[in-house]
Amino acid sequence: MSAHDWFVEHRMDYVARTLEESELRTFQDHLARCPECAGEVASIERDLAWLPMGAAPVALRPGLSRRLAEGVLETRGRRWMRRAMPAAMAASLLLGAAGWLAGRLETERLARELQERDRRLAALTDTVSITRGADRVLQASIDMDGREGGILIFDDSATHRWNVVIHGLPPAPAGQVYRFWFICEEKMVPGAEVSAGANPALFTLPMPPEGGKVMGAALTVESLATPPMEPRGRTLAELML
Amino acid sequence: MTPTRRRAGHEARSSPRGSIWAAGGEDLRARLVARDERALAELIDVASPWLLGIAQGMLQDPVEAEEVVLEVMTIAWNRIELVGAEGSALMPWLLRVTRNRTIDRLRARRRRGSALAAASADPGIVRHVEDESRIDEAGAPGWHVHRSVHAALDSLPEDQRTAVRLAYFEGLTHSEIAERLAIPLGTVKTRLRLGFGRLRVSLAPIKDWVL
Ligand SMILES: [Zn+2]
Numbered sequence: 001m002s003a004h005d006w007f008v009e010h011r012m013d014y015v016a017r018t019l020e021e022s023e024l025r026t027f028q029d030h031l032a033r034c035p036e037c038a039g040e041v042a043s044i045e046r047d048l049a050w051l052p053m054g055a056a057p058v059a060l061r062p063g064l065s066r067r068l069a070e071g072v073l074e075t076r077g078r079r080w081m082r083r084a085m086p087a088a089m090a091a092s093l094l095l096g097a098a099g100w101l102a103g104r105l106e107t108e109r110l111a112r113e114l115q116e117r118d119r120r121l122a123a124l125t126d127t128v129s130i131t132r133g134a135d136r137v138l139q140a141s142i143d144m145d146g147r148e149g150g151i152l153i154f155d156d157s158a159t160h161r162w163n164v165v166i167h168g169l170p171p172a173p174a175g176q177v178y179r180f181w182f183i184c185e186e187k188m189v190p191g192a193e194v195s196a197g198a199n200p201a202l203f204t205l206p207m208p209p210e211g212g213k214v215m216g217a218a219l220t221v222e223s224l225a226t227p228p229m230e231p232r233g234r235t236l237a238e239l240m241l
Numbered sequence: 242m243t244p245t246r247r248r249a250g251h252e253a254r255s256s257p258r259g260s261i262w263a264a265g266g267e268d269l270r271a272r273l274v275a276r277d278e279r280a281l282a283e284l285i286d287v288a289s290p291w292l293l294g295i296a297q298g299m300l301q302d303p304v305e306a307e308e309v310v311l312e313v314m315t316i317a318w319n320r321i322e323l324v325g326a327e328g329s330a331l332m333p334w335l336l337r338v339t340r341n342r343t344i345d346r347l348r349a350r351r352r353r354g355s356a357l358a359a360a361s362a363d364p365g366i367v368r369h370v371e372d373e374s375r376i377d378e379a380g381a382p383g384w385h386v387h388r389s390v391h392a393a394l395d396s397l398p399e400d401q402r403t404a405v406r407l408a409y410f411e412g413l414t415h416s417e418i419a420e421r422l423a424i425p426l427g428t429v430k431t432r433l434r435l436g437f438g439r440l441r442v443s444l445a446p447i448k449d450w451v452l
Contacts, residue, residue: 047441049333054390055298057290
């Protein structure tokens with residue numbers, strides 16, 4: 001039995017969500033980079049799209065419709081999402097044109113392309129060793145108080161992780177901190193606090209265990225006083241897969 | 242929500258509920274994208290009873306179930322540009338996210354060591370999802386889909402149906418089902434695989450219905 005057979009066997013269990021937590025993480029990691037499993041999972045989801053309607057409907061308590069509508073329209077996250085989503089989609093289109101979906105570029109060639117594509121990223125040549133195994137690279141520029149920086153994400157199929165490089169960030173304003181977020185299908189999931197002390201800042205993140213499919217990433221500057229549950233501060237960069 | 246078929250070549254079912262249902266989900270989605278708050282109210286009216294049914298069936302807590310529905314509706318409203326953008330219909334997306342979020346809460350509750358949901362406490366007893374003080378309007382939007390899904394579930398052999406209900410409608414994992422039914426883990430997996438496999442086949446004809 002090959003290692004992949006386990007994933008093939010558990011596709012239905014993933015859709016049904018009967019996997020144990022650790023198995024779920026393993027499966028999600030795999031799903032992010034296996035088109036075959038992703039395709040089959042999507043197909044199962046389509047076939048079973050209406051299965052949740054096997055649960056009988058519940059009559060809404062009096063006034064619940066109105067409370068739901070008011071609740072939705074008053075959500076605090078609304079401001080950020082409304083602003084971020086169209087921008088993120090535009091960024092996605094731009095990345096589609098300007099970025100590249102490398103198959104498995106060799107390190108040297110990738111390094112050369114990086115330099116050719118954007119001189120501002122030249123400072124990163126010493127970090128290019130992390131691109132080994134990256135089968136997808138995302139990039140975006142960061143504008144922070146007139147200083148131009150950049151963010152690169154190397155999607156590493158060997159480790160099932162994202163290697164993230166952020167450069168050109170000035171020290172965070174007093175009382176604030178840079179935060180990296182996963183943009184997931186269902187919500188924003190905190191990724192990491194980014195230290196501007198190291199330049200470039202390098203860190204490695206596993207795929208988030210919650211929030212659904214990872215659709216992109218964002219960098220924001222947040223108040224230190226805010227618990228890192230959802231982005232409230234200014235968005236410096238967004239990348240969509 | 243009398244479903245309409247999306248693909249050309251299939252005659253759209255006539256809708257007793259007016260143009261919004263006959264037009265399918267694309268029209269409603271377009272109005273949501275345009276930030277039409279009346280469209281939000283319509284979505285809440287038609288979808289909430291079903292979403293609440295999923296959440297309440299698993300959580301056994303009306304207040305928490307309503308919180309889940311509010312979360313899901315908020316995501317749909319705030320991210321409507323992405324919802325259904327890849328050809329997936331709006332209602333299946335809402336159903337899926339509701340179920341996922343409900344299971345997230347169930348698992349979190351169990352991690353915190355709370356007792357399993359009251360209705361799940363009796364070993365061997367599988368509560369029928371339809372047996373409580375629930376809507377009983379055969380004319381309710383979506384009822385037709387509900388009946389089709391029920392027919393598919395009812396056609397499963399008893400042991401598979403029981404496993405599927407515990408897994409899909411009560412949110413239990415493989416090991417929790419094994420414990421509940423006092424059967425080996427491998428048997429649970431086999432029953433679920435057979436049961437879901439049959440459901441895939443029997444539900445495939447309705448998969449392209451849209452809200
Ligand atoms: Zn695979």
